[in-house]
Amino acid sequence: MSDETKPTSEATSGAVTPEAAASQADAEREAKIAAAKAKAAAAKAARTASGESATEPTSADADKEAKIAAAKAKAAAAKAAREAAGDGGDAASPKPAPAKVPAKAAAKAPAKKEAAPAYVEIKDDPLITALRAAFQDDIKEAVTNNGQQIIRVVPERARDLLWYLRYDASVQFDMLTDVTAVHYPDRKAFEVVYQLYSIAENRRLRVKAELPEDQSIYTVCDIWAAANWLEREVYDMFGITFEGHPDLRRILLPEGWVGFPLRKEYPVEYRHNEWVAANLNILEIPEGADLTGKFE
Amino acid sequence: MHTAIPLVTHHSETLFDAEEMVLSMGPQHPSTHGVLRVILKLDGERVVDLDCDIGYLHRGAEKIFENRLYPMIAPYFDRLDYIAAVSNGLLYVETVEKAMGIEVPPRAQYLRVILTELNRLSSHLLWLATHALDIGGFTVFLYAFREREEILKIFENFFGARLTCHAFRIGGMTYDAYPEFEAQVRAFCDLFPKRLEEYETLLNENRIWLGRTVGIGVISAEDAISLGLTGAPLRGSGVDYDVRKASPYECYADLDFDIPIGENGDTFDRYLVRMEEMRQSRRIILQALDRLPDGPVLGKVPKVIRVPAGEVYHSVEGPKGELGLYLVSDGGTKPYRLRMRPASFINLAALRKMAIGSLVSDVVAVIGSLDIVLGEIDR
Numbered sequence A: 001m002s003d004e005t006k007p008t009s010e011a012t013s014g015a016v017t018p019e020a021a022a023s024q025a026d027a028e029r030e031a032k033i034a035a036a037k038a039k040a041a042a043a044k045a046a047r048t049a050s051g052e053s054a055t056e057p058t059s060a061d062a063d064k065e066a067k068i069a070a071a072k073a074k075a076a077a078a079k080a081a082r083e084a085a086g087d088g089g090d091a092a093s094p095k096p097a098p099a100k101v102p103a104k105a106a107a108k109a110p111a112k113k114e115a116a117p118a119y120v121e122i123k124d125d126p127l128i129t130a131l132r133a134a135f136q137d138d139i140k141e142a143v144t145n146n147g148q149q150i151i152r153v154v155p156e157r158a159r160d161l162l163w164y165l166r167y168d169a170s171v172q173f174d175m176l177t178d179v180t181a182v183h184y185p186d187r188k189a190f191e192v193v194y195q196l197y198s199i200a201e202n203r204r205l206r207v208k209a210e211l212p213e214d215q216s217i218y219t220v221c222d223i224w225a226a227a228n229w230l231e232r233e234v235y236d237m238f239g240i241t242f243e244g245h246p247d248l249r250r251i252l253l254p255e256g257w258v259g260f261p262l263r264k265e266y267p268v269e270y271r272h273n274e275w276v277a278a279n280l281n282i283l284e285i286p287e288g289a290d291l292t293g294k295f296e
Numbered sequence B: 001m002h003t004a005i006p007l008v009t010h011h012s013e014t015l016f017d018a019e020e021m022v023l024s025m026g027p028q029h030p031s032t033h034g035v036l037r038v039i040l041k042l043d044g045e046r047v048v049d050l051d052c053d054i055g056y057l058h059r060g061a062e063k064i065f066e067n068r069l070y071p072m073i074a075p076y077f078d079r080l081d082y083i084a085a086v087s088n089g090l091l092y093v094e095t096v097e098k099a100m101g102i103e104v105p106p107r108a109q110y111l112r113v114i115l116t117e118l119n120r121l122s123s124h125l126l127w128l129a130t131h132a133l134d135i136g137g138f139t140v141f142l143y144a145f146r147e148r149e150e151i152l153k154i155f156e157n158f159f160g161a162r163l164t165c166h167a168f169r170i171g172g173m174t175y176d177a178y179p180e181f182e183a184q185v186r187a188f189c190d191l192f193p194k195r196l197e198e199y200e201t202l203l204n205e206n207r208i209w210l211g212r213t214v215g216i217g218v219i220s221a222e223d224a225i226s227l228g229l230t231g232a233p234l235r236g237s238g239v240d241y242d243v244r245k246a247s248p249y250e251c252y253a254d255l256d257f258d259i260p261i262g263e264n265g266d267t268f269d270r271y272l273v274r275m276e277e278m279r280q281s282r283r284i285i286l287q288a289l290d291r292l293p294d295g296p297v298l299g300k301v302p303k304v305i306r307v308p309a310g311e312v313y314h315s316v317e318g319p320k321g322e323l324g325l326y327l328v329s330d331g332g333t334k335p336y337r338l339r340m341r342p343a344s345f346i347n348l349a350a351l352r353k354m355a356i357g358s359l360v361s362d363v364v365a366v367i368g369s370l371d372i373v374l375g376e377i378d379r
Helices: A018-050 A062-084 A087-092 A103-107 A126-138 A155-168 A227-238 A273-279 B061-065 B070-078 B082-100 B106-135 B138-159 B181-203 B207-213 B221-226 B267-291 B343-348 B351-355 B360-370 B374-378
Strands: A139-145 A148-153 A175-184 A189-198 A203-212 B021-025 B037-043 B046-053 B310-318 B321-329 B337-341
Touching (some): A126 A139, A126 A148, A126 A155, A148 B310, A175 A227, B061 B070, B106 B138, B106 B207, B106 B267, B181 B267, B207 B360, B351 B360
Antiparallel strands (some): A175 A189, B321 B337
16 A cells, blocks of 8 residues: 555656655755754844844844844843842832822712702813803703713714814813713613723713614714724614714624623613523523513 | 535635724623623724623612611622722712721721732732733743732631622721731731732843733823823823822822822733832831721711711722712711712723723733723623
8 A cells, every 4th residue: 555545646757756756745844944044044143243132134024123123222222221220129128118008098078968869060170161162051060970071062062172182272182991881770861971081181072862762873883993892882872873883783692682781771680591502502491481580 | 435415615705805803702701700791893903893792790789878877888898899898888888987987997098008008909910810820921920820819818817708898897807907917918018029029020121011901902192181090090091190199098199109100001001000109008007007096996986976067078098099979968877868989880981992902912011901890890
């Protein structure tokens, strides 16, 4: 079973016998290894000469090699800096002094009054004043609660306001930290909540739009790329439609799920037996069974 | 002689089939770090497009929160990001304290910081171990797990658990540190810098490591901000943003530490940032141990936790990025809505931007460098 098992390509490739082909291949590999070694040695010589790292002098990889060299140098520099600084400088603070009361404690004003929530109207804030001037009555209110600024806007202008805050306002909120919603069934409405953050100014702002249950709101995907998945999650959990969203599908729940779990009317202990039976094949439902899905 | 497998003869157009292929990676793939499924559209080895399929671990956490009393919610947070349970627990108790205006005693604040930073170390070590393993550095995996084990032993002594650590209560801590705690943490801190250097010896000059990380998964600062990236993926792109500095909580304002930032926004810079973060965490732990005050560990907390009506957003710097919590209260004993801003979820959304155009093997490197945890993504 020697010659028969050889692949046809080698057997038919002419005068070259398998052994000769093998030795030829070996020789080629040896040559390649030798070339690679020579290259590596040359590169090493170059590195010792110039203090650079070993680089293969192929032009296609030159860019990447340069980056690698830079990265190595950076790592070495960081190490040197650390050594110079005496290992992080933790030796410089051996004082077992009693801890000061942190500055935060002062800022965390006691909101212990169990009376009405401390929603305080924002008065003398240049940004809010400018917003009020630009959006007039479309801004329902601008308040602080727990020391955090909140702007309520009509849903139709929410996108315009967010665009303004991203690009035109005196404080540009370049990061969209979060998008979420809160369901208020007694008002038959959702509050869509946008948490904004400005890295440069280190300032947060919350924009809220009260949206009737049957209305949709316009997407902000093109203002902040982060909104893509966040809006998909809000759609998944609340069923709020974001118009103009490029890819509005369920994200955490599977396709074909019925209902929106974070709406208040969605029960906690609930299993959609029909879906489970159809998709997971782990439940045999007897004829005429109750499919409301209450756990017993 | 066995029956030969029939040779398939191709016509030229089918032999050089240029159609794109769709490949499903996961949800049981070891380098997707959990039950993440990535659907890759490939042109040869190049990624043309990809889509993440998540939700395999969805437990409806936010729905559960709305139906539990405030003290009952805390343990759920340990099970979101199970690699960094302490950071998650800290986020929850701090948010409720902020909404209620509860003062936390200084000793509890310092202990919280020490434990959270230890947890950051263990989380980063797990990241380093698995990230290196994905790329082919098995040795680092074993070394990093060796040190992580030391931290988990301290956790086991302190919390009675290795992963789902839980000792923070609204208003402080349930119990004080055990007697040998300080000595054990100091012993670990003495040992750790040498061990960090060991990892760097294995990686920083390693030709394969550099080839697999430098210039891979590049994201510009502008894109990173627009995508809402936080943590090392944002700082690796050169944006100086860390919640511990931007809006200090606990006693971070009193402690001296630096925020490392990268330049190129590639996988290698994110690696450098996290390695330096580990050194800074050690610095924080040592300072906090030096200043650890005496006193009680639990502040004045009402018997029944009832958050005044209103809303609050609070965030902490978790090992994976900014962990945020948005609490809406109607004045009752249960939250009306408790929304967690999951750092991993938002960081993972950037995978598409970072991986399109790269090779399949680089997708693995990028997922590793994002440092995601599916328990937090799916909630």
